[in-house]
Amino acid sequence: MAAKVLIVEDDSSILVPLTFLLEQNGYEVSTAADGEEALAAVARSAPDLVLLDIMMPRLDGYAVCQAIRENPEWGGIKIVLLSAKAGEMDVAKGMALGADAFISKPFANAEITATVQRLLTGPA
Amino acid sequence: MRIRNRFWWFVLLGVLTIIFIMGVLAWFFWLQLAPAERSLLLNILGHNFIYVFTVGVLLLAGLGFAADGVFHVYILPLSKLVEEVTLIATVNPSHRIAMQGSREVDRLVAIINESADRVEALQGRVEERIRLARAEAETEKNILAAFMADLPEGVLICNTDGRILFFNNRAREYLSHNRLSGASTPSGADPFMGLGRSIFTVIDKNLIVHALDEIAEKLNSGETSAAAYFVAVGEGDRLLQVEAVPVLNNRRDFNGFILICKDITAQLEVDSRVNALFKSLVQKVRGSLGGIRSAVEAMIAYPQMAAKHSERFKAIIHEEALRIGELLAESQEAYSRQVLTRWPLVHMPACDLMEAVGRKAETKLGLKLVIYGCEEDIWLRVDSYSIVLAVLFLLERLKTHLGLRDFNCCIERRGHFVCLDLRWIGKPVKLETLRQWEDEELSVAGEAIPLSLREVVGHHDAEIWSNASRRLKNTAYLRLFFPSCTSEAACNLRSITILPESRPEFYDFDLFNQPGQSPDLDDRPLTELTYTVFDTETTGLDPRGGDRIISIGAVRIVNLRLRQEDFFDQLVDPQRPLPPESVEIHGIQPEMLEGQPPIATVLPLFQRYTEETILVAHNAAFDMLMLQLAEAETGIRFINPVLDTLLISSVVHPSQGRHDMESISQRLGISVVGRHTALGDAIATAEIFLKLIPLLAKQGIYTLRDAREASQKSYYARIRY
Numbered sequence: 001m002a003a004k005v006l007i008v009e010d011d012s013s014i015l016v017p018l019t020f021l022l023e024q025n026g027y028e029v030s031t032a033a034d035g036e037e038a039l040a041a042v043a044r045s046a047p048d049l050v051l052l053d054i055m056m057p058r059l060d061g062y063a064v065c066q067a068i069r070e071n072p073e074w075g076g077i078k079i080v081l082l083s084a085k086a087g088e089m090d091v092a093k094g095m096a097l098g099a100d101a102f103i104s105k106p107f108a109n110a111e112i113t114a115t116v117q118r119l120l121t122g123p124a
Numbered sequence: 125m126r127i128r129n130r131f132w133w134f135v136l137l138g139v140l141t142i143i144f145i146m147g148v149l150a151w152f153f154w155l156q157l158a159p160a161e162r163s164l165l166l167n168i169l170g171h172n173f174i175y176v177f178t179v180g181v182l183l184l185a186g187l188g189f190a191a192d193g194v195f196h197v198y199i200l201p202l203s204k205l206v207e208e209v210t211l212i213a214t215v216n217p218s219h220r221i222a223m224q225g226s227r228e229v230d231r232l233v234a235i236i237n238e239s240a241d242r243v244e245a246l247q248g249r250v251e252e253r254i255r256l257a258r259a260e261a262e263t264e265k266n267i268l269a270a271f272m273a274d275l276p277e278g279v280l281i282c283n284t285d286g287r288i289l290f291f292n293n294r295a296r297e298y299l300s301h302n303r304l305s306g307a308s309t310p311s312g313a314d315p316f317m318g319l320g321r322s323i324f325t326v327i328d329k330n331l332i333v334h335a336l337d338e339i340a341e342k343l344n345s346g347e348t349s350a351a352a353y354f355v356a357v358g359e360g361d362r363l364l365q366v367e368a369v370p371v372l373n374n375r376r377d378f379n380g381f382i383l384i385c386k387d388i389t390a391q392l393e394v395d396s397r398v399n400a401l402f403k404s405l406v407q408k409v410r411g412s413l414g415g416i417r418s419a420v421e422a423m424i425a426y427p428q429m430a431a432k433h434s435e436r437f438k439a440i441i442h443e444e445a446l447r448i449g450e451l452l453a454e455s456q457e458a459y460s461r462q463v464l465t466r467w468p469l470v471h472m473p474a475c476d477l478m479e480a481v482g483r484k485a486e487t488k489l490g491l492k493l494v495i496y497g498c499e500e501d502i503w504l505r506v507d508s509y510s511i512v513l514a515v516l517f518l519l520e521r522l523k524t525h526l527g528l529r530d531f532n533c534c535i536e537r538r539g540h541f542v543c544l545d546l547r548w549i550g551k552p553v554k555l556e557t558l559r560q561w562e563d564e565e566l567s568v569a570g571e572a573i574p575l576s577l578r579e580v581v582g583h584h585d586a587e588i589w590s591n592a593s594r595r596l597k598n599t600a601y602l603r604l605f606f607p608s609c610t611s612e613a614a615c616n617l618r619s620i621t622i623l624p625e626s627r628p629e630f631y632d633f634d635l636f637n638q639p640g641q642s643p644d645l646d647d648r649p650l651t652e653l654t655y656t657v658f659d660t661e662t663t664g665l666d667p668r669g670g671d672r673i674i675s676i677g678a679v680r681i682v683n684l685r686l687r688q689e690d691f692f693d694q695l696v697d698p699q700r701p702l703p704p705e706s707v708e709i710h711g712i713q714p715e716m717l718e719g720q721p722p723i724a725t726v727l728p729l730f731q732r733y734t735e736e737t738i739l740v741a742h743n744a745a746f747d748m749l750m751l752q753l754a755e756a757e758t759g760i761r762f763i764n765p766v767l768d769t770l771l772i773s774s775v776v777h778p779s780q781g782r783h784d785m786e787s788i789s790q791r792l793g794i795s796v797v798g799r800h801t802a803l804g805d806a807i808a809t810a811e812i813f814l815k816l817i818p819l820l821a822k823q824g825i826y827t828l829r830d831a832r833e834a835s836q837k838s839y840y841a842r843i844r845y
Contacts, residue, residue, distance in 0.1 A: 089585075
């Protein structure tokens, strides 16, 4: 069964190609445009992995990440943070809040697919 | 006329008068006599001439001895008495008269000494009271002076003529130009920057004049702020941004100016590098975007193009997009490196910061904060007031939000960062809640600053988040994540300000009242002049026989104050052997002179040190001759006016036999230390000179001209080397 990936991103010029890319790689992709939508989507059907943009209106990526980590039922969900803010400080904060990986924009498509694949198939 | 001569003229006149009166009486007596009586009298006198003559001589001798006795017992003591009483009444109240004379003189001396005791005791009490009253004001002044001295900026205050009235250490560091380019420099001395010196020797006159013109224009047009700025080159080619601020008196007349210097060398470098970085970034991104745009537009315009073209265009777009990504990453890193170098925050140990927070949390919020994991070498760059307030603000929010009173604080280093974790037992705060807090202005228990938590945290380049601890069950934390202070240089601490015991000597605001030095120094009062008091040590006492200078020491007197900190002290290689008997006098061993600069190097420097001052020395003729003999070799001439404390002492105390430095010091109540080093003797001479100035004034000697003329007339001026 195909792994489920949720992409949370408010910029459609990134959302569209990402969706296309992951679908091409055989994942079952759903999307959300902001943090609240994302949490609702996770609550409806927990994905295996969330690609999470940090800079979003309303609830930002850090908060979504923390909310997911607070719920023990969602402990298995992998979280990959995406951000154009990519200082050491941001990475440290993301990882401290429970993300599994941090990818900075602009990213290579290959980096996304490799990271997703590693997290979904590698040792948990 | 000297007292002894004057007295004997007086005695001679007296004797002649007596002889004259007796002669007249004898003449009248002679006229009364009959011719027979006259011949009888002549007969008697002729036969007994030897007796009459002897009586006459004995009478005159008796008169002479009596006069001499009167002179020594009454006149001479009286004249000495005048000098000694003046001494007590002016410079040395502790001086007591020890003199033997007639009974009356002895009684007078006893009474004078007794009165002097009483006056001295009274004076002592008054002075003590004055001292106590001044102490408080002095402390405040010292705080100001110490604060000024340790300002990060260089500060100089000048009067209207550009004379330096004040400078702090930083100004000296920025502006004092290197003295000797060699191993040996006059230790600590700074010939080119000192009180009373001209600012124009360290900063180009044109720059200052221009700035002052600008200020004058602003003042004339009624502007309230009238500073002017310019950039000057300081010591070691550093660039100084100088702010000139006028000093006005209460009638708004120009009274001087303040110069505030900042070293902008580093900042300019950073600015220019950031500028260059930005320009190159823009250029390169424009280039790459140009490629992408043209490729994309071509593909849009010709959708049917051949596959090989479209593949090529896609490749271009891909490559250029990659390049822009790389450029941005590189630039971001380079920029943050540059910016960090000029971050204007203060460095402090994280422990100290959190201990301050802990104390305030307890007194202001009634919270208990236990600090652990505190290593002393964890440093932060912070604005301590706002960051303490920020942490207190968070603690207060946590207290109301969670209803807790106990928190732990854990300080930990992680790579380039430092975590300050506030921990508690319970649930973490939601990030949304934290975000609301971040938007609030900081205000805790009556203290507030008009900045939001977010602004304060951002200002520190820090991050803040809240989470549950992964390691400790039921524990949550709020983390302040700071860049740590790693660079050794950046961690340099400002030295602690220590209040000096007495008023620091390098400032004197009274100098504002001092008029500038005009070319005709001769008519200026002695009290207003600037002096270089100096002494030389030599290989021997025979300048013309080839003895040479081996040491020059000097201090300056500005505004009637001895400036011990502004000294010149330099050993000189005489380039000939040092006679052992001279070593016994000055204690300078031959090996101490090895590697010292020769006189040809030292004299130009000493001349700059003495520029525009009056030279003062004890027995100046000797030292001046030493300097003159070095003239042939160095081409340096000292044309400054010269005063000699030996001559002045003989002017002030003509009845005193001894005018060597020990005797004068003892007479004036000066305790001398460090004799027979050039600098020690220069300082002693300066102290003597300061005490001689008021004594000269007592004799109506006020100006430099008066002093020089009186010295010249003095008996000792006849001594020539």
